[in-house]
Amino acid sequence: MSQVHTSSFTNVGRTRFWQRGFLASQSAYVLAALVVLIVVMSLLSPNFMTGGNISNITRNFSFIAIATLGITLVIITGGIDLSVGSTIALSATITSLTMNALNTAQFYPFPGSALAVALVAGLLAAAAVGLFNGLAIAKLKLSPFVTTLGTLSMVRGLVYVTTQGRGTFPAGPDKELFLAVTAGKLFDVVPVSFLYLVICAAVMWVALNHTAWGKHVFAIGSNENAGRLTGVNVDRVKIQVYVLCSVAAGINGIIISGWLGSAPANLATAYELTIIAAAVIGGANLAGGVGGAAGAIIGCVLIEVIRNGLVLARVDPYWQQTLVGAIIVAAVLVDRLRSSRNG
Amino acid sequence: MDGAVRHPRNDAVRGSPFGVGRLIQMTARQQREDMLALLELTGVTKEFGAIRALSDVSFSVRPGEVVGLMGDNGAGKSTLVKIISGIYQPTAGALRFAGDHAQIHSPAEARRLGIETVYQDLALADNLTAAENIFLGRELKRQVGPFRFLRHADMQARAEELFDELKSETRAGDYVRQMSGGQRQAVAIARTRLSDAKLILMDEPTAAISVRQVAEVLNLIHRLKDAGIAVILISHRMPDVFAVCERVIVMRRGTKVADKPIAASSPEEVTALITGAKEAA
Numbered sequence: 308m309s310q311v312h313t314s315s316f317t318n319v320g321r322t323r324f325w326q327r328g329f330l331a332s333q334s335a336y337v338l339a340a341l342v343v344l345i346v347v348m349s350l351l352s353p354n355f356m357t358g359g360n361i362s363n364i365t366r367n368f369s370f371i372a373i374a375t376l377g378i379t380l381v382i383i384t385g386g387i388d389l390s391v392g393s394t395i396a397l398s399a400t401i402t403s404l405t406m407n408a409l410n411t412a413q414f415y416p417f418p419g420s421a422l423a424v425a426l427v428a429g430l431l432a433a434a435a436v437g438l439f440n441g442l443a444i445a446k447l448k449l450s451p452f453v454t455t456l457g458t459l460s461m462v463r464g465l466v467y468v469t470t471q472g473r474g475t476f477p478a479g480p481d482k483e484l485f486l487a488v489t490a491g492k493l494f495d496v497v498p499v500s501f502l503y504l505v506i507c508a509a510v511m512w513v514a515l516n517h518t519a520w521g522k523h524v525f526a527i528g529s530n531e532n533a534g535r536l537t538g539v540n541v542d543r544v545k546i547q548v549y550v551l552c553s554v555a556a557g558i559n560g561i562i563i564s565g566w567l568g569s570a571p572a573n574l575a576t577a578y579e580l581t582i583i584a585a586a587v588i589g590g591a592n593l594a595g596g597v598g599g600a601a602g603a604i605i606g607c608v609l610i611e612v613i614r615n616g617l618v619l620a621r622v623d624p625y626w627q628q629t630l631v632g633a634i635i636v637a638a639v640l641v642d643r644l645r646s647s648r649n650g
Numbered sequence: 651m652d653g654a655v656r657h658p659r660n661d662a663v664r665g666s667p668f669g670v671g672r673l674i675q676m677t678a679r680q681q682r683e684d685m686l687a688l689l690e691l692t693g694v695t696k697e698f699g700a701i702r703a704l705s706d707v708s709f710s711v712r713p714g715e716v717v718g719l720m721g722d723n724g725a726g727k728s729t730l731v732k733i734i735s736g737i738y739q740p741t742a743g744a745l746r747f748a749g750d751h752a753q754i755h756s757p758a759e760a761r762r763l764g765i766e767t768v769y770q771d772l773a774l775a776d777n778l779t780a781a782e783n784i785f786l787g788r789e790l791k792r793q794v795g796p797f798r799f800l801r802h803a804d805m806q807a808r809a810e811e812l813f814d815e816l817k818s819e820t821r822a823g824d825y826v827r828q829m830s831g832g833q834r835q836a837v838a839i840a841r842t843r844l845s846d847a848k849l850i851l852m853d854e855p856t857a858a859i860s861v862r863q864v865a866e867v868l869n870l871i872h873r874l875k876d877a878g879i880a881v882i883l884i885s886h887r888m889p890d891v892f893a894v895c896e897r898v899i900v901m902r903r904g905t906k907v908a909d910k911p912i913a914a915s916s917p918e919e920v921t922a923l924i925t926g927a928k929e930a931a
Contacts, residue, residue, distance in 0.1 A: 513799075517799045517800050517802075518791075518797070518798065518799060518800060519789040519791060519798070519800060522778060522782055522786065522789065522800070523786075523787075525775065525777055525778055526775040526777075526778060526782075526786055528777065529775040529776045529777040529778065530773065530774065530775045530776065532771075532773065533772075533773035533774055533775050533783075533786070534775070534786070534787075535757070536737070536757050536767075536769060536773040537757070537773065537786045537787035537788075537841075538756070538757060538758035538761060538787035538788065539786065539787045596775070596776065596777035597777060
């Protein structure tokens with residue numbers, strides 16, 4: 308009897324746990340690199356692992372991290388937003404201009420009212436930039452790169468026009484409150500900006516992984532046409548993504564201006580490149596379809612740790628840019644090698 | 651030596667009588683519709699600027715009928731499919747579906763009517779899993795306060811069920827980018843089985859898959875027919891059309907040149923009609 312018995316025959320093997328999910332993503336490799344870097348830094352410099360320094364790093368990366376979350380959404384859909392730096396300046400400027408105007412107009416019905424109105428005005432201004440980008444890209448089918456390159460310049464120009472290039476300062480009865488909610492520290496340790504970042508990241512993670520909207524964002528990035536054919540409202544999701552990105556940049560703008568205590572007209576010039584770099588290092592793929600909240604934060608932390616570490620190690624700070632650039636290429640290269648191995 | 655090499659798949663084929671439950675559940679309304687044509691096209695014309703892709707095409711499909719749509723490249727097959735599935739609007743002519751005048755403005759609207767399409771490029775998002783692709787655009791959600799969250803486990807289970815029905819070795823949790831041509835085809839076909847479709851359009855479903863998988867797709871078409879679902883099969887492959895279709899419609903340069911029962915035709919005649927060696931039948 309030579310009966311062949313293969314009752315559980317299958318030609319498709321199970322993928323191992325490290326070949327799937329977060330552990331198989333570029334974000335995980337970069338996280339590993341980050342951990343190594345932190346260990347090396349703490350060995351090299353006794354000041355690195357001190358409470359003050361960690362608090363500093365946390366605050367500094369929070370400055371760009373919320374905008375990085377936003378741009379990660381845009382990058383997942385296969386787009387790009389170059390106008391985030393200008394949007395940061397716009398929302399900071401509008402917020403402080405509104406506080407000044409309310410102060411001059413003696414509008415102060417209840418404590419915190421001036422701040423609330425100013426914050427809403429700043430974020431609405433940012434949202435308007437996003438709406439413009441989104442409409443132009445989704446409805447008029449303009450290229451995201453060129454459109455947002457245009458808004459980068461237009462929005463920066465508007466900031467200079469409204470302030471005559473001089474910059475503005477938050478003023479009025481809510482000034483102290485403004486500084487407390489933007490640059491304050493929770494229990495004198497945790498920067499509030501970090502708290503906002505954690506909240507934004509958590510919301511984004513849930514939205515991307517546990518809502519239909521999140522799946523649509525990924526679907527648009529990997530096959531926009533498939534999304535259209537299966538009834539996904541591609542245009543609406545794209546517009547939403549650009550608005551969210553600009554609002555995220557707006558939040559960051561308000562936080563930065565709170566820490567600086569002013570909103571200079573040249574605030575966050577060229578930040579878009581750092582923000583895109585952070586998103587890409589963290590695993591967002593400019594071709595679309597890949598990215599996540601965790602990766603965005605990991606990218607920001609890595610850039611800040613390098614910057615901070617180089618300062619502590621008394622390395623010429625001009626090396627910073629060179630190193631960040633090298634890491635962008637290295638991160639993408641590692642991902643390329645890994646995906647070519649997996650076929 | 652009895653020489654009988656048992657293949658596990660032969661056992662699997664016997665299980666799961668596909669769609670039998672649905673047949674039994676057929677309501678009186680559906681039986682009435684049996685009398686009528688399910689889809690009826692009259693004088694459909696489509697122009698792209700100066701190019702006339704379709705001119706004055708009329709035909710009808712009855713419920714549960716499998717119709718082959720054949721023609722050379724550029725004959726207007728895909729344009730016709732895109733009009734029925736709501737991607738293009740006809741320049742002239744009318745569509746009736748299930749007895750009612752139908753204006754299908756979008757793929758979503760076609761789906762609501764009960765028209766599902768397997769596109770030639772399959773329309774899959776590579777970075778989503780099979781289950782996520784199947785449910786793309788009509789996800790199962792759970793209401794929590796003002797928010798609606800995905801029911802991952804339910805979608806996964808339903809997708810596994812669909813793959814079982816198709817007898818496809820495709821895991822619902824795998825990413826489409828890692829899949830073979832046949833598995834991708836299975837995902838695209840499984841998607842059409844999600845709702846109670848009345849008509850399924852298949853644009854070259856057997857063009858890019860292995861011989862064994864072709865047989866599986868053809869089997870599936872038989873099972874769809876048994877379940878009372880009409881299928882329009884667009885194919886270049888003569889044997890496929892002659893294996894599953896009851897009727898063949900031949901297109902040439904935007905016009906319908908033949909519409910006859912398979913039994914009354916032959917592959918040679920159809921080839922002659924496609925190439926133009928035979929003017930019309």
